[in-house]
Amino acid sequence: MAAKPESAGTPELVDSLVQLSFAVQDVLARVSAAYDLSLTQLRLLGILRDRTPPMTAIAEHLGLDRSSVTGLVDRAERRGLVSRATSTQDARVTIVSATPRGLDVGRQVTATVTAEIETLVERVPARDRDGMVRAAMSVVGPRIGPGLATTGR
Amino acid sequence: MAAKPESAGTPELVDSLVQLSFAVQDVLARVSAAYDLSLTQLRLLGILRDRTPPMTAIAEHLGLDRSSVTGLVDRAERRGLVSRATSTQDARVTIVSATPRGLDVGRQVTATVTAEIETLVERVPARDRDGMVRAAMSVVGPRIGPGLATTGR
DNA sequence: TATTGTTATACTCTATAACTATA
DNA sequence: TATAGTTATAGAGTATAACAATA
Numbered sequence: 001m002a003a004k005p006e007s008a009g010t011p012e013l014v015d016s017l018v019q020l021s022f023a024v025q026d027v028l029a030r031v032s033a034a035y036d037l038s039l040t041q042l043r044l045l046g047i048l049r050d051r052t053p054p055m056t057a058i059a060e061h062l063g064l065d066r067s068s069v070t071g072l073v074d075r076a077e078r079r080g081l082v083s084r085a086t087s088t089q090d091a092r093v094t095i096v097s098a099t100p101r102g103l104d105v106g107r108q109v110t111a112t113v114t115a116e117i118e119t120l121v122e123r124v125p126a127r128d129r130d131g132m133v134r135a136a137m138s139v140v141g142p143r144i145g146p147g148l149a150t151t152g153r
Numbered sequence: 154m155a156a157k158p159e160s161a162g163t164p165e166l167v168d169s170l171v172q173l174s175f176a177v178q179d180v181l182a183r184v185s186a187a188y189d190l191s192l193t194q195l196r197l198l199g200i201l202r203d204r205t206p207p208m209t210a211i212a213e214h215l216g217l218d219r220s221s222v223t224g225l226v227d228r229a230e231r232r233g234l235v236s237r238a239t240s241t242q243d244a245r246v247t248i249v250s251a252t253p254r255g256l257d258v259g260r261q262v263t264a265t266v267t268a269e270i271e272t273l274v275e276r277v278p279a280r281d282r283d284g285m286v287r288a289a290m291s292v293v294g295p296r297i298g299p300g301l302a303t304t305g306r
Numbered sequence: 307t308a309t310t311g312t313t314a315t316a317c318t319c320t321a322t323a324a325c326t327a328t329a
Numbered sequence: 330t331a332t333a334g335t336t337a338t339a340g341a342g343t344a345t346a347a348c349a350a351t352a
Contacts, residue, residue, distance in 0.1 A: 013282055014270045016289030018303065021177035023293050024170050026216075038341065055311060063179075068343050070312055075341075092310040092351045117167045124288045129166055131284035135277045136169030140176050150171065191318065208334060221320050223335055228318075245328045245333040 024117065028150070031113045035105060041076055043150040045106035048082060048098035055094050081105060180269045181303070188262050194229055196303040198259035201235060201251035208247050234258060 025039075032042045040062070047053065047061050059069045073096055076082040081102035087093035098106065124132060178192075185195045193215070200206065200214050212222045226249055229235040234255035240246035251259065277285060 010271055010274060010282070011267070013274055013277075013286050013289070014267050016286050016293065017173070017177050017270060017274070018181070018266075019293040020170070020289045021174035021181075022303065024174035025178055028171070028174075040342070056309090064342090065344055066311065067313080067345080071342070090310085090352075094311065113171075114164070114167050117170060118163055120292050121163060121166055121170070123291045124166075125291060128284045128288040128291070129163075131281045132288040133166050133169050135281040135285040135288075136166070136173045138276045138278060138281070139273050140169065140172040150175065193319070209332090217319090218321055219334065220322080220336080224319070243329075243333085247334065 023120065027116045027120070028113055031109055031116060034112075035109050037105070037109060039150075040072060041081070042106070042109055044072060044076060045081065045098060045102055046110070046150040048096065048102065049106055052095050052097040054087070055096065058096060076102070176273065177270065180273070181266055184262055184265045184269060187265075188258060190258070190262060192303075193225060194234070195259070195262055197225060197229060198234065198251060198255055199263070199303040201249065201255065202259055205248050205250040207240070208249065211249060229255070 028042065029039050032039050037045070043062060044058065047058060053061070055069050055073065056066060058064075058073070059066045062069070064072070073082060073084065077084060080099055082096055082098050085095045085097070087095050121129070181195065182192050185192050190198075196215060197211065200211060206214070208222050208226065209219060211217075211226070212219045215222070217225070226235060226237065230237060233252055235249055235251050238248045238250070240248050274282070
């Protein structure tokens, strides 16, 4: 499974994609940090923007163990960003939701991130932008919900 | 600083880029983990592939505090991936280099990551690939060294 | 018995502040 | 004094294993 020179441009593309991903993640982490959020906290708020899922669903979304989500939600709750409630249908289940403040912070970070990445994108020649959207979407699939999807799946 | 509808396609592009960055980082983290490396350890090995820098230079490359690099190198050294040496020119300076095993592990992870991302890229229509390289490079600049650049700057 | 969530524990990663050694 | 690196300390994030409560 070594050489497979089907498309001469592929190595450069792989390399560009890796660098690009670091540049984007840098923006996400830096802006989050400016709001005193970790990237994981931002992702949590992103999930809770339009849902009130059980702990297990959050774990699946983020690709984390359930015990990791316990700590994550603990810290967010301590900061007044999210809250817990026991499901009325199944007393084993804990429902998590964003507080008004959590929603607000999430919106602000998302707006700032979007603005910063738009600045990066201004460097892309206009004629290449449509192709880039098509290329990116052919890798990750179409958008599902509204706003920034802080997930790879 | 709100609406700025200069280019209608921009929001989708921003969103695609964020998702794409998560997909790529997922690959990097997953493959690293399969080799029992954190992403930071992989980045360290990436730096040491063709250099033997002082601790401070590593901190700058990775955007970390010097004290964080101390621990990072400690753990990598304990695992036989890197080694320390005192500079002969300036006894304050500690020079870090990858061991043969560290170089080897770095190469293996890089090769696997490249293969996996190439698989992702196969989903991109061939006619869009050149444009994607151009677009990505216009954001992050041209490649500098050989191999995967596990950095955003 | 199976599932949901938490706790206990341990490790990595990170930063700030204070320190040592060298320049 | 200034710089390079380490240590001490603290906190976030993560996982595994064991547990309690509920189904």
